[in-house]
Amino acid sequence: MANRPRAIPNLLITGTPGVGKSSISKKLSERTNFTWREVSKLAEEHNCLDEYDPEYQCPFLNEDKLLDIMEGMMAKGGNIVDYHGCDFFPERWFDGVFVIRTNNTTLYDRLTARGYQGKKLEDNVQCEIFETLLEEAQSSYKPEIVQELQNDTEAQLQSNVDTIVEWIERWKEDNL
Template identity: 45%
Template sequence: MSDSDGTGRKRPNILVTGTPGVGKTATASLIAETMGLKHINVGEVISQHKCYDGYDDALDTHILDEDKLLDLMEGIFEECADEGTGIVADYHSCELFPERWFDLILVLRAKTDVLFDRLTERGYVEKKRSDNLEAEIMQVVLDEALESYDVEIVHEVPSNTMEDMESNVERCRLWIEQWIVNNS
């Protein structure tokens, strides 16, 4: 069975992205669970396989080794394609991933007051919290997605409430079902 883009995949690959704290992991996990796709929390992959090249004390975060991460993920994507399984990956950045990996980019957005509370709850230091709030206000991740992928596959959705998350999961379910019909 081959799909229209020539990859031979039987299930789509989705990237759930957005500023830290918008609900990427919870949303991606629920989409994967609902649709029988593999969930990849890219942050966990980075931690487990030590895909970093030092530490930034000011931002309280590791410095990503993109090459190591992409090599690792390439293998995961190939394995899932061979098994006929689609992927729902979540990460706060999207421009580093090859365009060919994803069929849908879901950019989650949150109101600043909601995001402030979530980041505070996580114990983010003031600089890290304010940098992330500024990134959300300036729609950095959305712009990055629109510059890195075909605008047709990039969708901006709200992620302020549990109802928003349920709606986003339902939209993805319908989209995935249509993708399967269109590509079988």
């Protein structure tokens, strides 16, 4: 497919479950005319979830089917893609990749409040400690488009949204 330039960027908001991807994406979509694409919801709506994985207590994602569905959405830019994985998307989709981070104890409390327990809780907290998503993002995208954002407090939530809004404005100026 031709690599046509976009007039407005596509963003990927990634990170361990519970770090605040959806909170940031929602606020960002309210501050901009960008469309929030919550990938888990898209996968559900378009029947891209296969049978349940008993070990991880979540359904398997049919990635190829999901990518086919998303391809058309991504063409014109203006998307905020929100997902706890990032290595299976086409690299060309994204102009900015934001890896949301949260300290371990805060994340533990958020996931417990969400009803996570046992292996699922431990695996997700370890995923954050081991910086799994940061490494995944850095190995899947050019390092200069990957940015980490710490998201422990409400004040940081606001400033992270501001940072991304400013990033969008700068991208538009640089890509006129």
